[in-house]
Amino acid sequence: MDVSVLDRLPAPVQAELDRRQAALPAIAALVEADEDEPVLLAGSYATGEWNPTSDLDLLVLTKRHRPRRAPGTTNHPSILGDSFDGLAGDLPVNVEYVSAERLHDLARVLANTTGDGGTVDLPNLQALEIRLVQRVHKGVALSGTGELDRYRAWLDLDAVRSAATALAFVGTLSLLGDTTVLASPTRELMCRGAAESLLMSAVNAFGPLTHDGKHLLTRAASISRLSDVPELFGRIEPLLFAERLPHEEALGLVLDLAEDLYRSFTDPRCPARVLPMLAPFVPAWSWTGRTWPATEHGLAKTGRAFAGEGA
Missing domain, CATH: 3.30.460 (Beta Polymerase; domain 2)
Incomplete structure (x- = not known):
């Protein structure tokens, strides 16, 4: 060159x-x-x-x-x-x-x-x-x-951010499900993975496209200084060390933050396709006892259109 x-x-x-x-x-x-x-x-x-x-x-x-x-x-x-x-x-x-x-x-x-x-x-x-x-x-x-x-x-950047956000969120719920049936120390390892995956989902939703943990914490810290962001960004340390808590307490903490993040996916700052991509997985999360608001025809009721579809 x-x-x-x-x-x-x-x-x-x-x-x-x-x-x-x-x-x-x-x-x-x-x-x-x-x-x-x-x-x-x-x-x-x-x-x-x-x-x-x-x-x-x-x-x-x-x-x-x-x-x-x-x-x-x-x-x-x-x-x-x-x-x-x-x-x-x-x-x-x-x-x-x-x-x-x-x-x-x-x-x-x-x-x-x-x-x-x-x-x-x-x-x-x-x-x-x-x-x-x-x-x-x-x-x-x-x-x-x-x-x-x-x-x-x-390369549709919104589609990739949506996918990165949704994939990490699905991974979070899958790993949390594992913690309910696996014994220690595997249970704690899965809890740690779920927490990191949830943070990855949140950073991709509200920040730059992120694929690994190298810049995850610094980017999350930057997002935490923004206004009206999910609760998770104010509780990064408790989230990442959740596996040190008794299991039921850890499970409750991560699910609380996951539920709050899920509801935030309607925020216009988030990529547009996250909720539609998650819609097929929602029925499998009934074990959590949490509320995952339904979508109509797989599309979130946010009033936003996808790239190339009128917005």
């Missing part, structure tokens, strides 16, 4: 690279990209959330199936593409290559979320897929902006 592409890095990132003595030519030598292929600054350096252990993440949206492996790098192939780790000085650099074909496959999954009879299906997105959408939409474009705009238009 031409080193001049890296001149478009945000000034704070360039200052951090200078401080780390990470030479731009050394970074450019790790990247293979054609002139018209989008190259994005991704990850923590793109969001301004980096710390001393953060990699510099670069994403190349490529028409190639397999780029060359730069000398001295290691590859972590996945179903989405190849991901190479290298060094520029002492700075870890990750360069990920994802083909336009994989983006199109993901776009096709998202387009199929609308089911029969007005229902909205819940796509079973995995963490790598959610991360990819986050990086495509929130990454800093260094080249290929025309192509990037086209790819961003393919």
